[in-house]
Amino acid sequence: MRFLIGIDDTDNLESRGTGFRGRMLGSSLAEARIGELRGASRHQLLVHDDIPYTSHNSSLCLDIRVNESRAAELAPFCRDFLLRESATGSDAGLCIAAWDSVPDNVTEFGQSAQTTVLTLEDATQLALEEGLLLEGLTGDHGGMIGALSAVGLRRGGNDGRFVWLKGIREVSGVMSTADLLTQTGIDVIRTMGGEAAAMDARIRTSDWTRAVLIDGQAVLLVEKPEDGNVDYDWKIVAREVIRRY
Numbered sequence: 001m002r003f004l005i006g007i008d009d010t011d012n013l014e015s016r017g018t019g020f021r022g023r024m025l026g027s028s029l030a031e032a033r034i035g036e037l038r039g040a041s042r043h044q045l046l047v048h049d050d051i052p053y054t055s056h057n058s059s060l061c062l063d064i065r066v067n068e069s070r071a072a073e074l075a076p077f078c079r080d081f082l083l084r085e086s087a088t089g090s091d092a093g094l095c096i097a098a099w100d101s102v103p104d105n106v107t108e109f110g111q112s113a114q115t116t117v118l119t120l121e122d123a124t125q126l127a128l129e130e131g132l133l134l135e136g137l138t139g140d141h142g143g144m145i146g147a148l149s150a151v152g153l154r155r156g157g158n159d160g161r162f163v164w165l166k167g168i169r170e171v172s173g174v175m176s177t178a179d180l181l182t183q184t185g186i187d188v189i190r191t192m193g194g195e196a197a198a199m200d201a202r203i204r205t206s207d208w209t210r211a212v213l214i215d216g217q218a219v220l221l222v223e224k225p226e227d228g229n230v231d232y233d234w235k236i237v238a239r240e241v242i243r244r245y
Contacts, residue, residue: 002098007150018060035064038185039164059149063154075096092143097132106132113146161245166184174205185218190221192223192241212245
């Protein structure tokens with residue numbers, strides 16, 4: 001069974017961020033044998049004076065393959081984890097939805113949260129109408145908006161960058177396309193223009209190798225090196241490009 005878990009506002013200015021806690025939650029679910037983390041994606045929401053946020057107003061979505069016999073444990077496990085691990089002063093929100101139960105209007109809600117100031121009432125009403133679990137766990141519960149948005153944007157498949165994928169933080173040096181696809185959770189390696197890297201192409205990884213979410217796939221964006229006198233065919237695009245997603 002595939003589930004999406006949206007979390008937001010679990011941090012404060014002195015603590016590690018929501019991305020760190022999301023990776024911790026994914027690891028804890030795996031250790032408890034409740035499910036296996038497929039990927040964790042970061043989604044940027046509107047930065048506005050009327051929206052309280054810690055640093056960047058981004059939310060996180062975990063894509064989890066849950067053991068069917070343990071599905072009933074997912075929500076209480078996530079709830080207990082966030083109540084225990086969320087930073088002092090945070091306004092943590094949690095949203096959990098089965099992959100097939102996230103309708104288009106939840107994706108549209110997430111897209112609206114990137115351009116419009118939304119309210120807790122907006123989020124609560126939509127989650128109630130669609131039968132999605134949405135809870136505020138700490139503080140004023142403001143993270144509920146971001147948690148629901150993260151689920152919608154991840155399900156939409158065309159927003160965000162992955163802060164966790166299998167093996168991607170362990171890659172280094174020059175690797176072939178085939179090895180990167182085999183050893184990590186990356187689905188596609190291509191340029192921003194859509195040109196796919198050949199399976200035997202040599203990819204120069206970086207200290208910030210991150211995939212982005214495009215058409216429902218984890219895509220590693222690459223570009224040709226400026227200097228042709230190098231021992232690789234492609235390199236990872238600049239961090240500033242990846243951060244646009």
